[in-house]
Amino acid sequence: MTSGRSDISDDRTMFETAKPLAGRVALITGFAGHIGRATARLLAARGARIIGVDHPAVDAAAVSEGIDVTLLSADVCEEDQVRGYVEAAMQVSGQIDIFFNNAGIEGAQASIPDYPTADFKRIFAVNVLGVFLGLKYVLPVMQRQRSGSIINTASIAGLVGAANMSGYIMSKHAVLGLSRTAALEAAPFGVRVNSVHPGFVDSRMLTDIVHRLGAADTSSFADAVPLKRLATVDEVARAVAFLASDDSSYMTGHAMVVDGGVTVG
Numbered sequence: 001m002t003s004g005r006s007d008i009s010d011d012r013t014m015f016e017t018a019k020p021l022a023g024r025v026a027l028i029t030g031f032a033g034h035i036g037r038a039t040a041r042l043l044a045a046r047g048a049r050i051i052g053v054d055h056p057a058v059d060a061a062a063v064s065e066g067i068d069v070t071l072l073s074a075d076v077c078e079e080d081q082v083r084g085y086v087e088a089a090m091q092v093s094g095q096i097d098i099f100f101n102n103a104g105i106e107g108a109q110a111s112i113p114d115y116p117t118a119d120f121k122r123i124f125a126v127n128v129l130g131v132f133l134g135l136k137y138v139l140p141v142m143q144r145q146r147s148g149s150i151i152n153t154a155s156i157a158g159l160v161g162a163a164n165m166s167g168y169i170m171s172k173h174a175v176l177g178l179s180r181t182a183a184l185e186a187a188p189f190g191v192r193v194n195s196v197h198p199g200f201v202d203s204r205m206l207t208d209i210v211h212r213l214g215a216a217d218t219s220s221f222a223d224a225v226p227l228k229r230l231a232t233v234d235e236v237a238r239a240v241a242f243l244a245s246d247d248s249s250y251m252t253g254h255a256m257v258v259d260g261g262v263t264v265g
């Protein structure tokens, strides 16, 4: 567990001072990653109490400076550990109002004949089973509360194909289908489930993918974006914060695309 002042310097919206998420508890998987941390900062700045989950092998405390967060360790692929992080979150806070179901990996970059089967199994374990198990244990909590907002992290890889990315593409299409199904199951309880679909985000994950696909840097990816630049993690965080808040109270089963127009044409 770490404690400290929230850094709100990069959130300059009108909500910065309004604290629309005051009194809410936000559970975030993949907390220690670029998108997880940016979202934690923003939700905290808007008043939420943050509980961050990351893999036991990751030193999340080392990257959580400036974020007021309760840290939990769990492998999202392991059912007993998922049950454990949800139970621990409930012990700590007594409620879960926002669930950012975000942990994910990029897997291999290879054509289908060359794609290692072990990588296929691993990416489905993290990106699909991990998201499913999170829903399996958080939904009952929110259904009992008769309130809550869940945001599953998909990708534009959940909307279109891309060569040499079959494992990731399939896994993120699965997240979209799972989100829509969960939205229908949760709606009678007043619980909303949406997915966020980032495009090319200036982050460790994109840089690694670009290098493994043989490009020197991310500039060709930025050029392919109608807005002619990569997304910042804060731009993804703002979309998640919107879906987490009552501003999106009539939205469920929605796939929110944050891609600078990549998938429009």
Ligand SMILES: NC(=O)c1ccc[n+]([C@@H]2O[C@H](COP(=O)([O-])OP(=O)(O)OC[C@H]3O[C@@H](n4cnc5c(N)ncnc54)[C@H](O)[C@@H]3O)[C@@H](O)[C@H]2O)c1
Binding pocket: 029, 030, 031, 032, 033, 034, 035, 036, 053, 054, 055, 056, 058, 074, 075, 076, 077, 102, 103, 104, 105, 106, 126, 130, 153, 154, 155, 156, 197, 198, 199, 200, 201, 202, 203, 204, 205, 206
């Ligand atoms: N970065 C991008 O360009 C981009 C674009 C679209 C979608 N996404 C998605 O956004 C999400 C976050 O990505 P990011 O860019 O922050 O990547 P990241 O690698 O910085 O963060 C991912 C986090 O998930 C954690 N994680 C991985 N496997 C885990 C497991 N088995 N159990 C628990 N935690 C685990 C990692 O430790 C890491 O902290 C992912 O689902 C990713 O697929 C990223």
